[in-house]
Amino acid sequence: MAQPVPQKTLIKNGRLIDPRNNIDQIADLYIDDFQVTRIGKKLTDSADHIIDASGKIVAPGLIDIHVHFREPGDEEEETIASGSAAAVAGGYTSVVCMPNTNPPIDEATAVEYIHRMGRQARKTFIHVMGAITKDRAGQELAEMGLMTQAGAVGFTDDGCGVQDTAMMLRAMKYASMFNRVVSQHCEDRSLAKDGVMNAGYNATVLGLPGIDPLAEEMMLWRDVQLVKKTGTRYHAQHISTAGSVKIIREAKAEGLPVTCEVTPHHLLLTEEAIADYDTNYKVNPPLRTQKDIDAIKQAIHDGLIDALASDHAPHLQSEKELEFLTAPCGMVGIECALPLYRKALIDAGVCDWSQMLAMLTWRPAQIIDVEKGSLAVGDRADVVIIDPDAAWTIDAAKFYSKSRNCPYQGWTVKGKVLYTLVAGEIRFQDKG
Amino acid sequence: MSKSKKIQWTRKHLIGISDLSREEIEFILDTAQGFEKFSTRSIKKVPTLRGKVVVNMFFEDSTRTRNSFTLAASRLSADVIEFTKKSSSVSKGETLIDTAQNLEAMGIDIVVIRHNAGGAPKLLSRSINACVVNAGDGFHEHPTQALLDVYTIRQERGSLDGLKIGIVGDIAHSRVARSDIYAMTKLGAEVTLIGPPTLMPASVKDLPVNVSYSLDDVIEDLDVINMLRIQFERMGGNPFPSVREYSHYFGLTADRIKRAKSDIIVMHPGPINRGLEIESEVADGPNSVILKQVANGLAVRMAVLFLVNQAAVSEGRRN
């Protein structure tokens, strides 16, 4: 493969927001040799590309620590190539693929395969988490060491949680040897059973089996106890209930190495959306109530939420047209996550751009222990340029993603990604 | 019996009672009255749906409801296709919509659907042009059962206004209970759900009903008691320790009925588990209207088939 030629790019007059370095000011950014080489006012160096970013936000490229690109196994829904194109369109310069593929990512060659497909796609950086247990079956440890060597940034059985407490304790003890984060989809199966939505009023009225918030909270609480015992870094994926927020708050107050993420749908949608059996709202953890949303927003305001993740989960239209009981869980959203966060957080006065971008850049980078999410001189030039106020209407038909299971179809949102640069190269440029 | 206001019936699908207004429910009941005496005629058929095709799409075992719909459609002179299939939980392969669109390509007019997944009739109604009648979906609704229940009560008492009605049993997994709650409360009755807490749905407190965990506490006040069938295959886990203990607390025994009002109406959607939720002496006793419910089911289903077809006719899409 030909070596990429470094391109010189000058981004002028943008509002540079780099939360890692406490920067929020108008500045020019000069990129050469894949890196940020100069930051200053009125830079005049010659460049291959000069981008006028007046009135725009220039920020470190976004990092999504929770995506499903479905490869290998379900390439009809998404591939690493299509998912990568969707990611840069959403402003994401790095993503973390979840291992619940078919077959699952539970050994080193599978990790290498994901990386290779990511390099070939040449859009966003592809990271991957390996499975905690072989075949994600919750029975035997997967080869965490060899997967770490192959570059896995953490471990999770995402799609389900590790049910057996002794198994989880063993996994956390073992993972501590490699200093990788253990990440959990918290759901106690004995409580959640065959539930398909929040166990609330709508589940009762629709006659659909419910998932009690306790199913999430019981496992999260259990895992926090295991963190106390093992000291292993632990990350709670897509927390969705007020009870989970409380558990996280207490764990952080105790100084435990516990982090968590939330998704756009758990900030913007409630169980009431399911009144008509629309499977585009079927997701796991399920959409909860306004009370839960309020608690999560309060937690964001208080700085307790470490990362905003998309949980981008593509599914075929034909699968989403099944009965609600049978249809798969998940929704796509990586291409519209940023404006959705703006709507949920900035417009609602929960936090400002700098705080929000922190949860989309350096804070998730810390969870997976990669040196990203910062735009200081010498840092790799992963950059996103955002028009913060541009309004547009979400149309899933225009997504780069192969799937259309988007509950935000037709929403008019504010905030548009104009450019995404990965290692100094323009990988996405808004055409409209 | 009071005549309902004359309304235009505009629903070409009957998905659930929760969608219906009181006027619409009463209109169906009044229409059903026009079909009530058919069983006693020498020729039990009318030509109304001649040339129409009704598909009975049953993804769940059911003899009674299916027979009732088949007979109802036959008495309206429709052609009936029986389609029975075990629903699969696989997400790939032929879907419900595929199946329905295949049938629709053959020119069907009304689909009667029974499905183990709540929402399947709704899904169907969004994807095909034919009328859709819900014959029971998961734990969601069973609208024709509720209609025949309130029809029977109205037949006995003239009106449901002010009546105290108890529904006993597995409320959590009962589509009949949900449809009954809507139909009965919309017609002015006061509904009390009776059963162990393990068989109550998650947000029962948000429903327009009373809840009691003791049949003995409330039986004396009831005008109507509807005993739900205990369906072991639906419940999962073991929500009560044994049949014996369930019957002890929630079975409608001959002893218990003695403490009720003398004219209490005893109902059951059938088929009954004799000696479990209801003792034979009560099921076959003078207060029981169980067989009348079956007879009325036919009239109600004829009315529903007639009305959804009328709505489709009015819509002008069909001939």
Added chain:
Amino acid sequence: MEILLNAEQINDVIGQIVEQIRSDIPADTDVAIIGIRSRGEILAQRLQSTLEDYFSGGILNGTLDITLYRDDVNEPKEVQPTVRSTEIDFDITDKLVLLVDDVLHTGRSIRAAMDALIDLGRPRLMRLAVLVDRGHHEYPISADYVGLKTDVDESKLVSVHFIETDEKDRVIIKS
């Protein structure tokens, strides 16, 4: 709106129908008067009360709802038909059935009524009495006993009002 018959005239023409029936049907006939919902039902009741004394064996009375037999039941129309019950609590087999309707126009209602009756049994004779025969029959059907025979322009509607349901007795022509 034009008044075709007022209350007094209605009384007169009912009297004429009664006379026609008396002169045509022997008093010892086993007869059932069946009115078609809803105005035919009222006319049938009036005929019954006047003819009660004439027929030695008394008169059975019933009401027929023809909605389910209408030939336009599956045609789109402005007002949906309402199904009501047929109230005939006796066997019509071997009886003389006197079918009663308010207006004879196209003949389609009578066709439907005959089909409906035949499904209930096998009458020995069927006769038709109407208050007004306004002409423009579309089916080969005519009435045996007619109160008023007149030719009303096809575009107009003849509407019978009875005091039981419409405040006063009268027959009007609406355009």
